[in-house]
Amino acid sequence: MKKIAVAFFFLPGLLFAQSKSKGDEARTDESAFKQLQQELPTPNVYRTASGAPGHAYWQQRADYDMAVTLDDENQRITGRETITYTNHSPDPLDYLWVQLDQNVRAKDSDTYKTETGTLDDVVEFRDLSFVERDVFDGGFKISAVREKSGATLPYTINRTMMRVDLPRTLKPGGSYSFQIEWSYNVQDQPKLGGRSGYEYFPEDDNRIYEIAQFYPRMAVYDDVNGWQHKQFLGNGEFTLPFGNYKVSITAPADHVVAATGELQNASQVLTSTQRQRLEKAKGAKNPVVIVTQEEATANEKSRANNTKTWVFQASDVRDFAWASSRKFIWDAMQVNIGGKKTWAMSYYPKEGNPLWGQYSTEVVAHTLRVYSKHTIDYPYPVAISVHGPVYGMEYPMICFNGGRPEPDGTYSERTKYGMISVIIHEVGHNFFPMIINSDERQWTWMDEGFNTFVQFLTEQEWEKNYPSRRGEAQNITAYMGSSKDVQVPIMTNSESILQFGNNAYAKPATALNVLRETVLGRELFDYAFKTYAQRWAFKHPKPADFFRTMEDASGTDLDWFWRGWFYTTDHVDIALTGVKWLQLNTQDPAVEKPLARTMQEKEPRTLTQQRNAELKTLVEEKPELKDFYNQYDALAITDLDKEQYQRYYNSLSNEEKEMLAAGLNFYQLDFENLGGLVMPLIVKMEFEDGTEEVLRIPAEIWRYNNHEVSKIIYTKKAVTSFTLDPYLETADTDRSNNFYPPQLGPSRFQMYKRKRSSSSNPMQLYSTPSSAPAQPQGTGR
Template sequence: MRLPFLLTAGVVAALAGPWVAPASAQSTNSGTDKFAQLGQELPTPNTYRTASGAPGKDYWQQRADYNIKVSLNDDNQSISGAEDITYTNLSPDKLTYLWLQLDANIYAPNSMTASTQTAELKDKLSFQALEYIQRTGFDGSFKIEDVRVKGGKTLPYTVNYTMMRIDLPQALAPKQSITFSVKWHYNVNDHLKLGGRSGYELFPEDKNVLYEIAQFYPRMAVYDDVNGWQHKQFLGTGEFTLPFGDYRVAITAPADHVVGATGTLQNPDQVLTATQRKRLEEAKSAKKPVVIVTQAEATQAEKNHAKATKTWVYAAKNVRDFAWASSRKFIWDAMGTQVEGKPVLAMSYYPKEANPLWGQYSTEAVAHTIRTYSKYTIPYQYPVAISVHGSIGGMEYPMLCFNGYRPEKDGTYSAGTKYGLISVVIHEVGHNFFPMIINSDERQWTWMDEGLNTFMQYLTEQEWERNYPSRRGEPRQIVDYMRADRNVQNPIMTNSESVLQLGNNAYGKPATALNILRETVMGRQLFDFAFKTYAQRWAYKHPKPADFFRTMEDASGVDLDWFWRGWFYGTDHTDLAIEGVQWYKVDSKNPEVENARRREELNAAPQSLSQQRNLQDIQKTLIDDKPELKDFYNGFDALAVTDADKAAYQKYVATLSPQQQETLSKGLNFYQVNLKNLGGLVMPVIVQMTYADGSKEVVNIPAEIWRRNNAEVTKVFVTEKPVAAFTLDPFLQTADTDLSNNAFPRQLAPSRFELFQQQQQAAPNPMQQRNVSSQQPQRVGGGSTGGGK
C-alpha cells in the first residue's frame, strides 16, 4: 500500500457532504447494460399471469382423474393394465384432440432416444455398455391394445414416439368432461442394464426381484395458457409435466409381495396380517420408526415365491402422478410426524441388503424433510411420504420416491454412503414440494424443480446436523463450474434436453444462486418471505420462470432483474479484483502537526545509493573547508513553526464550520480502492478491512455499484484507524473464481496436489477398518425385537 497522499482542504470540504465521482469518471459505454430490466425475455402479463408474479383472475388449469387397474407378472417382468381417464376441460378453448404421454416408449428399438444417442468407442468396452449402445433384445415400449370412450366406441389415436394423440368424436367444450378408457401392456426394463427412472432389480443370491414402477400408464399431457399442449418428446432428460387429479389404483402382485404406492392403502384387511395392521396403527403416533413388516418376515417371504396374487388398492387426491414399488424382499417401517397440527405418516420400504443403514436413517430423514420444507414453503398437504430403496439412485413422485445407497455386505458403510443416503432421501422427498405441489414444467425447465429443490435440500441438510457435508449450495462449491470454458456451459434458462452439464447447470448453479440471494443480496428476512410467497401463490398450479422471477421481486421490493440476467440468462462468472489502493490523509493546515509529520517522513526517507557512497568517498565538501561560504540558508529550518504560522492557522480555523473543524481534527484516513469486474458477472462487493491494530470491519456494497460501469469502479473508504489490508469476499459468499486478486496487498494462497498410486483406492470405510459393529436392532414402537442384518 502506498504512503498517504494529502487531501487539500477543498477536497476535504467536499467529502464532508454528499459526493460521488462525476459520471464521466465512473461510467463507460460498454454496449451491454447488465442492469437493464428484463423486457423481451419475459412474457407480457395478462389476466392469467400477472406482472406481480401471481396467478391472474382468469387463471385456469386442466384436470385429469384416473381409475387404474394393473397386474405385475413376476415371471417375465411385465405389466398389463387398463385405465379410465376423466379429462375436464377448464380452459376457454374447444379441444378437438387430446395428447397423452407414453414415456416408456423411449425403450422402443426405434425410439428417438435410441436414434439420437451419441457414444464413443474405446479400446475396451463392457458388454453392458455395448448392450446399452445396441439396445438389442429388449422392447419396453407401450403396446396399446384399445382406446375408446368409456363403454362406447373406439377412439382413433396416433402414436408419435413418446406422445399419443386421441382424436375426439366431437370437440370438448369449456367446462365439459370426457371419460375414455385405455388398455395396454409393456415389459419392465432391467434398471441395472438400461437405467431409467423406473425398472426392476434382480437379486441373484435369492432370485427375487424388486420393482420400482413409474411412467407405467398412459398419462395426460398438460394443456395450459402459455404453451397450449406441452408435447415435447421425452428423450430421457427433461422430466414430466402433468395435470392434477384424483387417483384410484388397484395393483395386483404376487401374494407374498409388499406393495407401497402413492396415496393411502384402501384395503389393509385384505393384504396385511392382523399383527401388521396393529403395527401400522401404532406407527401413526410413534416417535421412532415402527417396523410393520420385519426383516425376519421379509426373509421368509424371499424363500416362497408364491404363485397366488393379492390386489393392493391405493387412492390419492389432487396429485399429478402415481408410482409404486413391489417386492417380497421389502421391510417396511413408519413413524408419525406433525405438520402444523396435521398428521403425516413417514415410511420406508427396503430389502435386508439396505440394513442397518436404512432402518436407522431413511424414515427419520423423510419426517425431517417434510417438517423443514413446510417451514420454508407451505405445509405438507398429503397424508404420507415414502422412501423406497432399490437400484434407482434417486427419483421422485407424489408421496413416494426411489432412493439409492446401501451398506457393504457386512453391514458397515462409509461416511459418504451414510450422508449420501440422508441427502438423497431429503432431495427426493423434497420433490413433493417442487414440482409435485408447486407444479413447474420439468420437460422445459429442469432448474425450476431441481434447482429450487436442491436449494431447499441444502437448508434441510444444515438443520439435520451442524456443518453437514452438503455437496451443493455453498458458493465455493460451484466455482470450478463457473470458471470452466464457456463451450461446456449453458445458461440456466436452457431447455432440459439441451443442457450440457445437467448437475451443475440445473441443480448446483440455481441452488447456489438462491443461497447467494438469501445470504448476500436480499438477506434472509426478505428472501424467506418472498420464497414462501411464491410457494403459496403457485401451490397446486403450474408456474413458469417469469412467475418465480416476478414474485421474488414483488414480495421483497428488491429489483433483481440484473441478478436473473446474469445468473440465469448468461454464463458470466464472478471474478472481482482489487487492482490498487491509494491512501490519502487530510491536510489539517496545522503547522505544528503537518511540519512534524513532514520532518518524520524526511528522516525516515532512505538515502540514495549515491548519497551513501559519497559519505565514504567525499571526506570533506567545500563548505566544510571554507565556513565563510555559509549564509542564512545553511542554518535555516524550513519546518520550524513560527508565531506567524500559528496565527495564520488560527485565522484559517475561524473560517470553518464546527463540522469541518471536527473533520480536520480526527486525522481521518481516505482509501481509494480500484475495483475491476474481470468475470463479467455483476455482484455485490463485500470488503473486509483489516486495521493496523488487528481489528476487522466488513462493508457490504450492493451490486448497483456497477450500474454505470460494469467493468471498473473506484470506491473511497473513510476510516479513523489506518488500514493494513483490504480483502474482497472474505467469507466466500459470491462464488468468486479467482481469490488471488481479492486481497491488497496481495497474499499468496497455497494450493495442493495429491500423490497417488496408479490404482485408485475405494472410498474409506472406517467402520469396517476398525471392526465397529453395524448391527442395529429392528424397532417396533419404542422397543426392539432383535434382527438387523
C-alpha cells in the same frame, strides 16, 4: 502516506467515488442492470406483473381410474385406464395429447438414435451396454383407445406422444372420458438404466420393482405453450396436470406394495398383526416396523400361486407411482405438519439394513418439517421412501432412493450421507414440482434447482457441519470458472443442457443461497420464497412468475441478479486491484511540518547520493556563494505559519473543526470485474489494533460501469489489510486477487511411494466380529 488537501464537505457513513470509463455511454444496452422486460413475457389476465396468478388463471384437470397387473414371471405390466379430462381453458379442443414415456425405451427411440459417443481401441463391456439395450423392447403396446361406450377412437402415435382425436369438440367447461389399454416390458434397471424398473437378487431369486411412467399420461395444455408435447428424450422430465387417482394394483400375493395415495383395502391385503402395528405407529415417536425383517425373509422364500389386489386413492396429484416386492421391510411413523398428522414410511430389503432401519423414515419426517417451514404445509397424507434399483427419483407421496451398506452391514461415510441426502432430495420433490407444479420438460432448474436449495437448508438442520455437496458458494466456483465451451445459461431447455448436475441442480441452488444470504438477507428472502410457494401451490408456474414474485414480495429490483446468474455464463471474479491510503491535511504547521520531515527522512537515499556522500562541493569550499535558499528550512515552524493557520482555523465551523480533529484515514479501493458477473462487494478491514470490521456494499455500485469501480471509505483507525469476499459467499472463482496487501497462498506437496489405497469404509476397517456394535435389524416394536 498521502494527505488530502482540505476541501470540506459533510461525509455520510461511506463516501462514494464512482469511476466511469470512456465509452460507458455507448454500453448502456450491455449494462448488467438492464431490465428484463424484453426477456420476460408480457403480463396478462392469467399471469400478473407481480408474479401472482391472474384473476382469469386457469388449468386443466385429468382424473384417472385404472387397474394394472404385475407379471413377476415375465417382468411385464398390463393395464387399462379411464381418463376423465376437464377443459377449464377458454379454448375449444378437437384432440388431446397423451404422453407415452415408456416409448423412450422402444427399439426405434429417438433417444437411442440421437445418442453420441466414441470408441477407443480397448473398451469395457459396459461401454457396449447399448447393444443389450437395443435388443430389449420396452415401449408401450397400445391395444385399445376407445370411448367409455366402447366405440374405437382414432389416435396417432408420434414417438413419445399420442394424439387422440375427439369425436366432437370439447368445449370450454366440458369434460370427456375415454379408455386406454396397454402393456410393456419392465427393464432391468441396473443394466439398462431409467427412472423405474426392477432389480434382480440372484441369491434369493427375487426382484424389487419400482414402477413409474407406467401408464399413458395426459400432457399439459396451458396459457403459455398450448399443448406441451415436446418429445421426451430422457433429460427433460415431465409436465402433468392435477387430478384424482384410483388405482388397483394386482401383484403376487406374497408381495408388499407401496404407492402414491392411501391404501383403501388394508383389511384385505394386510394381516391383523400388520394392521395393529400401523395403529401403534400413529402415536409413536420413533418408526414402528410394520413388516419385519424376519417376515420379509420368509416372504423371499415363498412363491405364491395367487395374487392380491391393492387399491390406492390419491387426490389432487399430478402423477402416480408404486413399488412391489417380496423383499420389503416396512416401517412407519406419523409426523405433525401444521397440526395435521402425516405418515412417514419406508420400504426396503434386508440388504438396506442397518442404514435404512435407522435413518430412512426419520429423514422423511425431518424433510417434511423443514420444507413445510420454507414453502407450504405438506398437504398429502403420506410420504414414502423406497430402496431399490433406482438411486433417486420422485413422484407424489413416493420416491425411490439408493444408498446400500456393504454385505457385512458396515458402510462408508459417503454412503451414509449420500443416502440421507438422496432421501431428503427426493422427498423434497413432493414440493418441487409435485405441488408447485413447474414444467420439467422445459425448465429443469425450476424443480431440481429449487429442490436442491431447500435440500441444502434441510441437510444443515439435520446435523451441524453436514457435508452438503451443493448450496455453499465456494462449491460452485470450479464449474463457473471453467471453459465457456462446456457451459450454457441456466435458462436453457432441459434437453439441451450441458453438465446437467452443475447447471440444473448446483448453480440455481447456489444462486438462491447467495440471494438469501448475501443479496436479500434471510428475512426478505424467506418471506418472498414462501410467497412464491403459496401463490403457485397446485398450479403451473413459469420462470417469470418466480422472478416477479421474488421482486414483488421482497421489494427489491433483482433483474441484474436474474440476468447474470440465469441468462449468462458469466462468473464471479472481482479483483481488488489497488488501495490508496490518504489522510486529511490539517494545515496546522505544528502537525504537518514535523510529519513531513519524518516522511522525508524515511525516503531512501539514491545510489548517487550514497556515493557522493564524501564529495567536497564548491559551495562548501566557498561559503560566500550561499544565499537565502541555502539557509531556508521549508519545514521549520515559523511565526508567520502560526498566524496564517490561526486565521484559517478561525474561519472554520464547529463541524469542520471536529472533522479536522478526528484524524480520519481515507482509503480508495479499486475493483475490477474480471468474470463479468456483478455482485455485492463484501470487504473485511483489519486494523492496527487487531480489531476488524466488514463493509457490505450492494451490487448497485456497478450500475454505472460493469467493469471497474472505485470506492472511498474512511476510518478512525488505520487499516493494515483488506480482504474481498472474506466468508466465501459470492462464488468468486479466483481468490488470489482478493487481498491487499497481496497474499501468497502456500500449498503443500508430498513425496509418496505407490501403494494400495486404504479402505474408504473406516467402519469396516476398524470393526471386528467381537467389537462391532449391534445394529438394528428391523424387528417389530
